[in-house]
Amino acid sequence: MAQKRLYDLYAAKMFGVCKMYAKDSDAAQDILQEGYIKVFQNLHTYNGNGPLEAWIRRIIVHTAIDHYRISAAHQFVNIDDCENSEATFLHPKCVIAEEAYRVLDKEDFQKMLHHLPEGYRVALNMFYLEDYTHKEISGMLGISEGTSKSQVSKAKKFLKKIIETVFRKEIFIYEKGRNVEELV
């Protein structure tokens, strides 16, 4: 079956994309399913301009954004909430550890991502992974351009703090292998 072959060809990569946007694995699977249904329904509109993979990825990303928009749980986090949240990750003995970036594995990275507020995560992915401009992000999410910039900036700062705090050198040495969520 041609549809199954097409699915098998890109499903693994696209599932990775879904994980970047989704709050958990179940949500990622939902996005993947919905995205591929749209792919098959609109396959006739693919005009051959650009790689098929990029076309599929765009649909998957848009599906993820749709999920984010219609999610009842979705909330834009304001700066006060953000600061309060960050405080829970700070430890008095924390030091900045650049090594944390190098040693972070994909499971830990995924868990870190899931600690990001959903609005931050989506804006961050759109800006750094899909290379959308803030103008485009504002149009797609229905927010102002300033809010888009703010979301990306806060998201990055937020993620950095999680990583650098939790994976400070001492903790990493003694507690490597422990679940990130436990550390958090």
Added chain:
Amino acid sequence: MKREETWKSWYKDMSEQLSGEPPKAAWDNIAKTLSVQKRKTIFRKGVYFTGAAFCFMFFTTFISHNNEQEQAGIGISALQPANKNLQIAAFTIQVKNENETLQPEKNMISATDRGQQQKMNYRGQLSGDNRREKTDYRKSITNPHASLITETPNNLSEISINDEIINAAELYFESIPPIMAKQQPLTISVGADRQSPAGVIPIISGPPTTNPDVSNGAGCPPRYLWGPTTCYLGFSTSVFNNWLLNNNTYNSFNSNSFSQVVFSLGTNVGISAGMNFSEYYALQGEMVFKNTMGQRYKVYEEGHMVENEIQLQYSQINLLFKKKKTQIIGENPVSFRMLAGPYFALLHKNETFISKTSQYNPDVFRNYDAGINFGVEYEINLNEEITLATGIRAALGLVNIYQGEYKTSANINATRNLSIGCNIGLHHNF
């Protein structure tokens, strides 16, 4: 800058590491959904086809009524070219009032009109005490300019609604002159056979007439209620609410949705010109200026609802087919009209406001739109020359007006215009 690039590179690398085989259930669910949707598509097309057939029927063979007996007919008609002749096939169902007296069996030949001949047969019979009546209605029209192709095969059925309605269904064929007949130019008339028990049957044949011999001769039904033709000119204006049929609108029905579409009033003003082809049928054209469409919606942003607005301004041409039913109220004839027809619109302004500030204005909307208007309208003749028409009208765009390079979540599916509102017009009759 370098640090930013490094961070971006690291982030991308990490994201690529997340690739992995999805659960097997994912494909199973996709396959199942695609299978269901295929069946739904077939069903939906069937519904559309039935709806289109019904609309066509509704505006061609709607309601018949006369003073002697209340009756209404409804049916389906279709045109098909066959053997150099244009044929009409009509299937009609007729409703009669319980007080209607039985028609005695009649055979009559009407007065001829330009060589045409019409023959009517009525036959009625009682069916026990249940006040049911079966009417067999046969009709044939021959024209000397064409050979008679089809005699009226009859498909009679009986329908009862409560205890008062009896009906006949008729399958009706009629032949008319060849389109290219040299002896007589082709004239197509859509007429009403008012006294026919089969209700209004569109008749395509010969020139229209109001010949009294044909209309009133010894119970003979009138044949073509056509003319006198009159024209009118005037203006019209509308106040309506408009929507963009997109995900934002659909999501508003979900109480958990973060977006909420709110009312967005629009107005337009235009000039109109029309022609009454008969007492019942009219064609009207309208040129509408500054027809404001678009959408207003609220989204949840940073702890509060922010109102956004999309404004689309069109110039629009409407073509409306009207079917009229007239009642005498007081001393004035009041006409109730159903109207439907296509529209074509050109976009000359689009603007998007986020938090009441024009944030971006990409060329994401097509510079044209096309769709259908439909509605109802009351007409009051203020005097012999001036007519006031007021009614309710809806306009539904059939074109996906979104054409942006990237699909926003609001527009990832088709985006179409919709407006519903009140219309008022003033016409001068000539």
